[in-house]
Amino acid sequence: xxxxxxxxxxxxxxxxxxxxxxxELGALAAGCAGVLRVQARPGFGSLVREAIGGxxxxxxxxxxxSDGGADPSSTAAAVASGRPVPxxxxxxxxAETRVTLDxxxxxxxxxxxxxxxxxxxxxxxxxxxxxxxxxxxxxIVGIS
Amino acid sequence: MSDxxxxxxxxxxxxxxxxxxxxxxxxxxxxMERLSDYxxxxxxxxxxxxxxxxxxxxxxxxxxRLRAMTASIVAADAAAEPAPDPSWIAGVMSRxxxxxxxxxxxxxxxxxxxxxxxxxxxxVRALIREAGDSVPGAxxxxxxxxxxxxxxxxxxxVEVAISALFGTAVQELADEVRRAVLDDxxxxxxxxxxxxxxxxxxxxxxxxxxxxx
Numbered sequence: 342x343x344x345x346x347x348x349x350x351x352x353x354x355x356x357x358x359x360x361x362x363x364x365e366l367g368a369l370a371a372g373c374a375g376v377l378r379v380q381a382r383p384g385f386g387s388l389v390r391e392a393i394g395g396x397x398x399x400x401x402x403x404x405x406x407s408d409g410g411a412d413p414s415s416t417a418a419a420v421a422s423g424r425p426v427p428x429x430x431x432x433x434x435x436a437e438t439r440v441t442l443d444x445x446x447x448x449x450x451x452x453x454x455x456x457x458x459x460x461x462x463x464x465x466x467x468x469x470x471x472x473x474x475x476x477x478x479x480x481i482v483g484i485s
Numbered sequence: 486m487s488d489x490x491x492x493x494x495x496x497x498x499x500x501x502x503x504x505x506x507x508x509x510x511x512x513x514x515x516x517m518e519r520l521s522d523y524x525x526x527x528x529x530x531x532x533x534x535x536x537x538x539x540x541x542x543x544x545x546x547x548x549x550r551l552r553a554m555t556a557s558i559v560a561a562d563a564a565a566e567p568a569p570d571p572s573w574i575a576g577v578m579s580r581x582x583x584x585x586x587x588x589x590x591x592x593x594x595x596x597x598x599x600x601x602x603x604x605x606x607x608x609v610r611a612l613i614r615e616a617g618d619s620v621p622g623a624x625x626x627x628x629x630x631x632x633x634x635x636x637x638x639x640x641x642x643v644e645v646a647i648s649a650l651f652g653t654a655v656q657e658l659a660d661e662v663r664r665a666v667l668d669d670x671x672x673x674x675x676x677x678x679x680x681x682x683x684x685x686x687x688x689x690x691x692x693x694x695x696x697x698x
Binding site for chain 2: 378380381443445446448451452453456457460461464474475476477478479480481482483484485
């Protein structure tokens with residue numbers, strides 16, 4: 342991650358720290374009212390590599406085994422530490438940080454409102470880290 | 486089998502026929518048989534692959550509703566209202582399987598330009614199906630969203646085909662389904678629904694000897 346252009350004055354996050362952040366983001370999302378499940382975005386690893394050039398780190402996005410999520414390099418940080426691969430995917434380039442996740446919501450709440458709340462919380466959390474400007478991609482994949 | 490020549494025709498769960506659908510539908514990583522067995526076992530032991538797959542969960546939900554409907558018919562009066570033909574249920578499930586795929590991504594509004602929010606078409610179709618199935622006497626055979634859903638604010642048309650329980654007032658049933666679907670779409674999506682067409686495509690098969698037709 343040596344080429345990552347992070348916020349000045351703080352050490353950039355290591356892959357292991359980024360993986361922990363992804364796990365924390367998953368817990369934050371799961372804790373939002375109306376969220377039933379947080380899920381990995383299928384194909385996250387390959388999709389984000391196609392969409393964003395010059396990536397310096399990609400972590401999380403699921404194990405990639407059964408859900409078609411991230412690839413081995415995206416899961417390496419979690420695997421190396423013996424932790425589960427975070428479901429939330431985080432990709433970092435010199436210019437941006439992209440957070441990607443799927444959620445299922447309850448049928449007794451407003452799905453769009455829940456998605457907005459999840460996005461706002463995650464953006465607030467990522468803003469506290471020495472990372473390039475963040476964007477978040479939240480997709481509702483189930484209502485039950 | 487009924488000898489009654491006035492008995493309703495053998496139901497067709499969807500068009501094309503269930504057999505045609507099954508030829509088209511890729512069985513995918515999680516087969517219908519596996520889902521059915523999992524449901525039979527009370528969703529135990531926990532299967533993380535199934536429980537993390539939105540498509541599989543939508544199919545499980547639909548299968549659960551169909552089974553509940555069948556059980557309630559049998560419990561109500563096995564002689565007068567036997568369970569629907571298993572092949573009819575299989576036809577409905579083949580449609581569920583098709584429709585539960587993620588499909589197109591439908592954008593949701595966000596005032597924050599850093600947020601990209603959307604809902605999958607598969608999730609919306611599952612919502613429509615659940616709303617329709619929640620109306621007593623109705624079973625959703627198929628549903629679809631017609632229009633450019635990927636364009637924010639685009640006007641769309643929703644089509645829902647249902648089967649009506651024999652003996653129910655069809656017009657009222659269709660109206661109830663329309664209301665239920667519109668209510669849920671209004672709460673869970675930002676679709677601009679220009680029209681919601683409910684077509685009663687068949688009637689649950691009733692047989693006088695208690696056996697499937």
